[in-house]
Amino acid sequence: MITIANISVGSSIFFTLALLIISVLVLLLLRRFLTLRATPAYLSIPVFLALALPASVVLLVPIDLASSSRDEGGPNAIWLPGRLLLVSWRIAYWLIFVLTWAILPLLGEYIDSGHRDTKARLQYSVRSNARYQMIVLGCATVGLIYISIQNGFEFSSIKALAMALAYVWGLVLAIYLMGHGLVSIPRTLFRNASASGRLRRLQSHAPLMHDRLMDAINDLETLEAQVSQLQSRKTGTARDFQDWIEELAETSTPPELRSGLLEPATSSGTVPAVVTERYLADLTRRLQRARHQKARFVDAWDRLIYTAADLQAVINSSASKKLEFGHHSQRSSFFPQWKMLTPYMRYQLYTNVYPNLRLVFGALFAVASICVVWSELIKSIAPRLSVVTISIVSYHKSPAPVGFGRQVVASMWLLYMCSAALVGVNDAKVWGNRALVRRNTYGESACWYASLVARLTVPIAYNFLTFLPKNVRESTTFYRFLGQWIDLTPLGKGFDYFFPVAILIPIGATLFNLYGRVKNICGFGLIEEDDDDLENNPSGYGIGGWREGRELIERELNGLGSLGLSTRNERSPRQSTHVDANTQAYSSSRTPLTDASRPSRSTRGAVASTSTVPEEDEEENFFQSFAHRVRNTIETASRPQWLQNDSFQLPRWMGNDGNNGNSGLSRWFGGRPVSGGVRL
Template sequence: MLLSSAPIGSEIFAGICLIVISLAVILVLRYYLPLRTTPAYILVPIFFALALPTSIVFLVPIDLASNAGTDDGTRGIWLQERTLLVSWRITYWLTFGLTWFILPILAEFSDAGHRDVQAKLMYSLRSNAKYQAMVFGSGILGLIYVFISAGVTPTSLKGLIMALAYVWGLILAIYLMGHGLVAIPRSLFRKANISESLRRIQASAPKIHESMDDSIERLEVLEAQVMLLSQRKSGTAMHFQEWIEELGELCNLPDVAAEDDVAAGVDTSKNYLADLTRSLTRARHKRIRYMDAWDRLVQNSVATQAILDSAASKKLEIGASSPRASFFERLTIFTPYTRYLYYYHMVPYMRILFAGLLSVASVCIVWSEVIKLVNSNLSVISRTVVHHPNSDRGQIGFPGQMIAAGWIFYMCAAALTSMTEVKVWRGRALVRRNTGYESAFWYAMQVARLSVPLSYNFMTFLTPDVYEKTIFYKFLGKLINLTPLGTGFDYFFPIFILIPVSAALFNFYGKAKRMLGFSLDDDSDDEENATGYGTGGWREGRDLIEREVGGSASLAHLRNPQNGAGSSSNGPAIAASNLASRSTSAPRVNSSVRPHVNETGDEGFFGRDNQHSSQTNFDLEIHGTKY
């Protein structure tokens, strides 16, 4: 039972949380999208699709504390029942509308390829009609079952809608979270070993480099089609000359003289140009994606190699700051020796420590998913959140609220991290400042889709006498448990988290790929291909990275030849900033014309040409920050 009036302190804290969430979401948008050039119809829906689910991380703990007290007092941050109910209604239904209607339509609208708004909207509606028809078809079967079990009432209809959305979201969330609960600690453990981390980076280089070259080649083919169209001055192409010119400007094609007989067999139409525009836009984003991935890989490889090489001199040197670096990136905190101590000794042990803590947290989550069927009192998460089970002033205090927020955040982070690792999303990817609009909509839609099921799933870790008093349960949980099938699914399905956890823990994915004859991932390729030859292994990746660094060093030396005299002799000069600062939207030089470095033997990364490395001086950004 709630108090008659909420304290001012709780209301102020809730308001501060909303402001912090809004600022954090804006920073995330700024990281992945150019805010000044991105249209408002893209930024605003994505902002709400990220801000509303993030607010649930704080709203659930507040709801738990608000309904775990008595009239005599309460613990922690709490709000009135009416305020919580309105908050849940706004948060849930806006998230629901964004997930199932607004974001899918806007995603296809931004990916349409047509010029006018009406054609884009019709394309988007047609594309979403197939998906919505499938959802509606499955909903009819559920509607029949719900009407038989609960009767024909508006409540049963609303319960069906909310239950179907919850079921689909929970299925996806359990799989992704199970994979992430293993992947996050394992990634930290692997990065703690500097030499193995470098080997793993090098092993992934051939695949990324090949994908980058393929994306460049695909874009060149599409640009050639635009070139042929721009050379035509007769036939149907004359009716779309302005559209073709816009495509030429998009490709940065030079002005060419028009010819009558060029590409005469191509029937230029609106649909053809729309498909070409859509394919061209996707190809450009794909090229940007793999160029960014390759540049980050080279930068990480160079930084990791520099840390590894610093063991001999006990010093880790960096070059001058990049002109495009921010104030914090220009700020130097460490000396060469303290920088060596930090990156060579402290960071690996910190990663091991965090990996151990997250491993324990992952085990606790999996245990709580399984044991709640037997007895919720045995749930570790329930014990960490409910600190005062017999108190008259509330069972959940402020520390319990913070711990609950941490659990929900880690569960959501595990699920969302898996989305970036599982490559089954039609080539969608998040790229710094260059994320495609369709990809941004899709990832925002997944954030909105997963947040509610994961939050409610977390509440079921607690004892029923705690979470059944919450407004969240009264608003959503009762409708999910409206039928026996919904109750059984809510309690039994989370046990299937053992499947993705086992698959990730025992590398069933790699074994399945070997059985089906697919190539191995870099994570499953380390032990089977110790030599590094034959499957695009780490030796080939090392050579590709050396060639890239050698070519960049030659270009920088030509631009500023006097740098050679001023290089430090305390350690190897490190090339990285020019790779990070290079614009990913500019055309890339073909790898066949890059300066080539002859590699023989198995010397260290810089051991093959020390004179050349001592004549160049580049910036180093270690883990994204300059020290």
């Protein structure tokens, strides 16, 4: 008894410290994507709980396994009393349930309302979620009638129906996203192992990212032009909302500091003759979305530019065996700086250590993904052949208690499955204009992502529990709290054993680029970026190729880009441009050009369509195609660097010239009406 008591005290201390560590990590995560001092408490506290509680679920499942399987002597593991576990599960589950289905959806629309007073915001939030909640309530009513006829109308039937509906919907979403993530995690590591291949992919994505940033700037300046027109109107109904209009004008960019990308005909927005509260709320809401959309693409464009410059420096360092990054690399999250390293040690680290580590971890995660998929497919037929089951449960003592080492393995499996589902959110981008931006995430997007994390964790945790033998699973507190109610309803009984086979669908779609093929056939995109565009156009010629992206990146790094400081008027100016001839490391100061350095997307599309018509009239053979490629290469080649400067420089084969460096359902589902966006 003394040993068991000591283990219980030690386990309680470990559990408390683990919860504190989880809280600190969640605060650091919030600090990365939100400005905590400027974020109101009614937003930061629900988002914090929606992230911390799912993380505690990953901790509770292994503890529950050890606590339910311990013998009289007590296992050598972290365990807690049954009553404490039951209370912990109740707190975590019902808080997650309320946050997911009530608080966070209402809070997200409250922040996105655009109204000034609290009452109007609440009314808008309730109206926006009414249809979504009515659909959920209708499904629940039909299910309740069926359950009442079968089991009788009791409170337990209502409770079982609510748990089953939430679980089934969460499992469908989790299996879909996890299938994408199980492929995306190892594939990304394998692809990023090659600096030249990663740089080429960044260059191929640069034209699309540039177009989206230009569109975001254009949309924001159009809305700010409407605010300027409202501000100049001193008569009529505009006088009743003068304070509101002045507030919008104060937060807008002054006309003299705008980029000038808008044409005069485009910049004149349509302002109604009668200004109403509804119009101003809609204008405020669109302004908020446009500002955060611009911030999103500015951040993404910055990271693309700086990461490309770092990769170019890594490639160019192969001649001198010395690697130095410029000051710009401090903004790159992919290349942490270690000042104690010498240039030679840094070169070895980025050319040998990091690529090999990515290959090792890529192979490890690929094996883990195969094991998870195999366990999902085999658990209903032969659970003892499941790799996940064998790594957690020992059958020598039918089965043996779960020890500390197997607890660690169980937490790692569960953490990997949750991470794969969250990575799948970025891999399957059908979520509209929602994104996580460093230190500048929109409040509605923060609520949506927090709700998604909370919605996925509990179904994944219970799905992980179904990998284990029946006697181990049914002895856990988690099963007695949640599993028995899921198995009570026809909706949940057996659903865990047959539906996870559908994980093969998103896996096949990701492996064989199904979304890209659908986009090419039907003419619309389900995802934002297609990593196989480079394989479809390896030469890089044409509109949106990697050669165009390379030119855009070089112009930005040399301070000649068309975006420049015009997209960052709210930021402090940077240092003057400095180019290192050995490493091509840049400290960017982007001055905007008065002329357009790159036509817009529609203009380029029109030019491409007219210029390619003559070429499509007749088919070229191999020799004609090869001759045209050679001619295009010669005609588009720029003067060498050593001919442009006054001083003579060594040729590339003798030095390290880095000019080339390239080797081989909307509101019906609770979402706002964004084109192509689905709110789940």
